[in-house]
Amino acid sequence: MxxxxxxxxxxxxxxxxxxxxxxxxxxxxxxxxxxxxxxxxxxxxxxxxxxxxxxxxxxxxxxxxxxxxxxxxxxxxxxxxxxxQKFLPVGDKQHSQALQWLMFQMSGIGPMMGQAMYFQRIAAPQGHEEQFSIKRYVDESRRLLEVLDKQLNGKDYILGDQYTIVDMATYPWARSYYWAKVSLDGLDHLNAWFKRIDERAKTQKALTIPKAFPAFFGKGDVAQAEAANAARFKSDVKA
Ligand SMILES: N[C@@H](CCC(=O)N[C@@H](CS)C(=O)NCC(=O)O)C(=O)O
Missing domain, CATH: 3.40.30.10 (Glutaredoxin)
Incomplete structure (x- = not known):
């Protein structure tokens, strides 16, 4: 062994x-x-x-x-x-609900915010400023965050009282709204959920492994981080 x-x-x-x-x-x-x-x-x-x-x-x-x-x-x-056997509610219906919100993150929030980030933080600094694409992805990201805000009304976490893998999947993306340049105005339930998870020491430690990237959250030297990130993905920008 x-x-x-x-x-x-x-x-x-x-x-x-x-x-x-x-x-x-x-x-x-x-x-x-x-x-x-x-x-x-x-x-x-x-x-x-x-x-x-x-x-x-x-x-x-x-x-x-x-x-x-x-x-x-x-x-x-x-x-x-x-x-x-952790961070997943028990029961078939509960599993289905968890899968629904996990899919919502995987197919919606992640890809839309990812494209909002790509067009603004990688393509634009390299001379490809596509306003039509930027608006499409920023608007769609905002719409998805509004859906999440509604789901969080009256709940501590996305599925209810318990912190689950659905929060773990969604938080790193939604919390990077600054990097995606998506406004959080009026999304009070979402802001309260951020605050709750911002206070979870183990989750915050995880966000430094293998290393931290404070610029995603609007902290530290954002301009320097944007330049380094854009350089790293230079070959992904093809006109
Ligand atoms: N749907 C995949 C997406 C994975 C993905 O896009 N990972 C990015 C980082 S967030 C990556 O590996 N990027 C490197 C590259 O594009 O070459 C998942 O959720 O695991």
Whole structure:
């Protein structure tokens, strides 16, 4: 029997990349971490694409389950919640509700905010300022955050009283509204939820692993962070 931890996590400091770190820190699970370096294109290397055919982070390998590989951040959270029996409400209907809001994050909030970020923080600084695309993605992100705000009315967390993998998936994205340049005006329930999670020490620690990126939250030297980030993804900007 190896005494290595079951979970080996391949990740980087991004909204999707932090999701499994949040779970593992909140659940007090021991894990090994491999930092995928985008500047070296680790995510596109042959060895990594054997694990993740999509060439994106995060990915986990479960040594405790025949080296089973899981990619896609929502599927990783679901797998970890089932394995450790934590942060997922019990019952079929509750599972369906959790999946609905997890899908809402994975197919809506993540992609729309991700494109709002791409057009404003990566393409625009490199001379491709596409106002039509920026407006489309910023407006759609705002609409989705309004849906989330309504869901949070009268609740501490997205599914109710309990902090779950759905909050873990959604918080890193929604909390980066500054980086996506989406207004939060009038979204009081969302702001209250941010405050609640801002106070969770283990989640906040997770947002520094493998490293912090304070500019996503409007802190630190945003201009310097934008330039470094745009340079890192320079090859993704093709007219
Ligand atoms: N749907 C995937 C998306 C993963 C994804 O886009 N990851 C980004 C970081 S947030 C990435 O690996 N970017 C590197 C690249 O685009 O080469 C998931 O949720 O796991």
């Amino acid at each position: 190896s005494n290595k931890p079951d979970i080996k996590l391949y990740t980087a400091a991004t909204m999707n990349g932090w999701k499994p770190v949040i779970f593992l820190e909140e659940a007090d699970v021991d894990y090994d971490l491999v930092h995928i370096d985008f500047s070296k294109k680790d995510q596109k290397s042959n060895w990594y694409m054997q694990l993740n055919p999509n060439a994106r982070i995060p990915t986990i390998v479960d040594r405790g389950n025949d080296d089973f590989v899981v990619f896609e951040s929502g599927a990783i959270l679901w797998y970890l919640a089932k394995k450790y």
